[in-house]
Amino acid sequence: MGVSITLQTPALSMPSTVRQRLAVWVVGGPAVRAAPYPLAGGAVQIGREVEPHEIQLDDPSVSRVHATIRHEASSDEYALIDRESSNGVYVGGARVRAACVLEPGDVIRVGDSVLVVGEIAPEPDDGLDAMGLIGRGAAMTVLRQTIRRVAPSSLSVLVTGATGTGKEVVACAIHAASGRKGTFVAVNCAAFASTMVEGALFGHRKGAYTGATSDEPGAFLAADGGTLFLDEIVDMPLEIQPKLLRALENGEIMPLGASTPSRYDARVIAAAQQPISALVAEHKFREDLYARLVGVSLDTPSLRLRREDIVPLWQSFLPEPHRAYPISPDLIEALCCYDWPRNVRELRQVAERMAVLHDGEAWTLAELDAELREDLVRRRAEVLEGASAAESDDEDKRPMPREELVALLEACGGSIAEAARRARRNRKQIYRWMDQHELPRGTGRPQR
Secondary structure: OOEEOOOOOHHHHOOHHHHHHEEEEEEEOOOOOOOOEEOOOOEEEEEOOOOOOOEEOOOOOOOOOOEEEEEEOOOOEEEEEEOOOOOOEEEOOEEOOOOEEOOOOOEEEEOOEEEEEEEOOOOOOOOOOHHHOOOOOHHHHHHHHHHHHHOOOOOOEEEEOOOOOOHHHHHHHHHHHHOOOOOEEEEEHHHOOHHHHHHHHHOEOOOOOOOOOOOEOHHHHHOOOOEEEEEOHHHOOOOOHHHHHHHHHHOEEOOEOOOOOEEOOOEEEEEEOOOHHHHHHOOOOOHHHHHHHOOEEEEOOOHHHOHHHHHHHHHHOOOHHHHOOOEOHHHHHHHHHOOOOOHHHHHHHHHHHHHHHOOOOOEOHHHOOHHHHHHHHHHHHHHHHHHHHHHHOOHHHOOOOHHHHHHHHHHOOOOHHHHHHHHOOOHHHHHHHHHHOOOOOOOOOOOO
8 A cells, every 4th residue: 555745835834733844045145045044932033133043144135133034822823023124024025014913924124134934844854955956945855865776676656747847856856865776767658659658658660560670669668777757657548557557557568569468577656746636536547557557646846835945946957167156135036036937947948048048147137037027016915905905995894794704715725825815805804703603714625
């Protein structure tokens, strides 16, 4: 029986009972550092002249005590408060006028420094960027730790996640840590016509069909002693699925045109953008094959849910000379606030394009794609408009209907910040509506 280890991302899965695992990363400005500042009970100051264990920023544009992050014991929340700073405090590009409840993924701007709120793993990770999986928060740390435990076994692995999140990188990391001496072979199941998939996987003998002029081993035998990665497994034709199941169960394949089966020894890792269980329920994927593939299930988190990793990833995609160039706070803020719908793949493309077009020895907001620059401006306008509407429109002070609020929270994955942005309200108003409808904190978030 398979063991399902689904790694949810911080902004979607963190119940209020684990709020003590929140932390703040300084990702931009003069005081950037890799280690986060954990948030515990009480209050944490942000500024130039605060205690060493607090968020101390050597930034001339930051006030002596610029802001406070205060833990509210009654609600187990963290509130960000401007301490009448000279340059203000901004969250998601909008200025904080009163106390602001912080959520994982929030981007804070104080002076020329950019900070990101995230969740830290319960256990430290020795190899920060090991296996090509760059990430400093809980989701990537737990993912790396799980890979290290799973890799030496012979269990099949199912990797799920949105497009561009790095599912093949995860598969390569499992292979690299497995100790297997054979080759890593990747097959995109969506790249073949249904009539060609069987030959691509199992191979064929000379003369098996018109055009088969020589023996071909197929992917299973090519990966013998190594790892076979089946990407987009949900596109595997239904008529081929029983043959794939038989191959996985018996450890042997039948090449086209062969009279006897061939043995193989390959670790199989499959990947899908969507949960296969939903397709099983719709009879679009065989349940027995799904059960055989999901020895261990790993989920690759979306980039918008681990914003503390955006700047290090972006820099890693730049050519070596460009990585040392100073980066303007406006550019860092825009990179961190953007939602990256195509995830790490999109971030890589943006970085590579910027490097080709770059002229100078500093990175500025002007060099970023217009779409990303405009996104930050739009966010600021929406947040400000929402805050103004929430405070001034008496009719809109009536609570949102319960069903609509639940649907909104589910659509936003439980993120109060995103729900407030879409509803054009501030986050306090969303919390008030939840309290009025007796909705528990965590509504709309998938459970562990």
